[in-house]
Amino acid sequence: MFSRKKRLKKKSKALTEDETVVKKANNQENPLGHLIAFQSFSRNGLEVQFKCCKVSQLDQATIDWSFDLLKRNMKQMYEDSAWGWNEKEKLLEMTEDSAWYLVAFTKEGNPIAFSHFRFDMDYGFPVLYCYELQLEMECRKKGLGRFMLQILELMAFTANLKKVVLTVFVHNFNAVGFFKNLGYSVDETSPENTLEEQFDYEILSKCRKSTTKN
Ligand SMILES: CC(C)(COP(=O)(O)OP(=O)(O)OC[C@H]1O[C@@H](n2cnc3c(N)ncnc32)[C@H](O)[C@@H]1OP(=O)(O)O)[C@@H](O)C(=O)NCCC(=O)NCCS
Structure with missing residues (x-):
């Protein structure tokens, strides 16, 4: 038998149902493994194969390329925002143990x-948070971005997560148009602009069909 103190301690360590869902999702070997039809994409002159894994299973050359592509695509956008561009911080974020890559x-x-x-x-919800979706210039506007976002949604919803969430700069007009066209809307956690404070980013999300945002 546990003493009351021990029991309380044990109780506070127990995961909630939602935290268990997240833990289970993170414990997968390959979240794309069961989505056979989504392991490759062959359309509009593109023929690609997808790999889905934790950052620890990516080779250094792919990590270096990812960072280089992010820098080429986004550095200016960061510099035009209140966040600025912090290379060290970004690289750290991209290589943290909890990072997954498609x-x-x-x-x-x-x-x-x-x-x-x-x-x-x-904010209390089990989610798939999309930190980056980055395409080389020559493979854009061929449906690949949509397909990859669909894969993220499938991985999220088959793992019982409640929504796919992402942050986008409001001055990234192309990306905002892309996400909104694909059914993403402003999330309840997105900061609201006031007369005193204006934000240059917004948080967008798409919920699993059976759940609502509230
Ligand atoms: C944003 C990005 C991921 C889009 O990927 P993509 O492969 O070029 O987009 P797709 O070809 O899959 O387009 C999917 C759909 O969105 C639509 N779409 C794309 N851009 C759009 C825009 N600016 N406004 C409205 N709709 C848009 C397409 O018309 C298409 O719809 P359709 O199938 O009904 O014709 C890609 O342009 C990119 O990597 N940009 C640079 C990095 C970036 O900004 N990433 C987002 C950071 S948050």
Whole structure:
């Protein structure tokens, strides 16, 4: 028998149902493993294979390419925002143990697009948080971004997570248009602009069909 103190201690360590869902999602070997039809993409002149794994299972060359692509695509956007561009911080974020990657490789084995995402609790909800979705210039506007976002949604919802969440700069007009076109809307956790404070980013999300945001 536990003493009351011990029992209380044990109780506080117990995971909630939602935290258990997140833990289970993170314990998967390959979240894409059971989504056979989504392991490759062949359309509009693109032929790619996807790899989905934790950052610890990515080779250094792919990590270096991911960071380089992010820098080429986003550095200016960060510099134009209140956050600024902090290379060290960004690299740290991209290589933290909890980071998952979905990477698109050509037949020749070259990476051309990636998403950095996490299974996490966010404001009390179990979510898939999409930190990055980055495509090389030459493979954009061919449906690959939509397909990769669909994969993230499938991985989230088959793992019983409640929503897919992402942060986007409001001055990234192309990305805002892309996400909204694909059914993403402003999340309840997105900061509200006031006369005193204006934000240059917004948080967008898409909920699992059977659940609501509230
Ligand atoms: C944003 C990005 C991921 C989009 O990927 P993509 O492969 O070019 O987009 P897709 O070809 O899959 O487009 C999917 C759909 O969104 C639509 N779409 C794309 N951009 C759009 C825009 N600016 N406004 C409205 N709709 C848009 C497409 O028309 C398409 O719809 P359709 O299938 O009904 O025609 C890609 O452009 C990219 O990597 N940009 C640079 C990095 C970036 O900004 N990432 C987002 C950071 S948060």
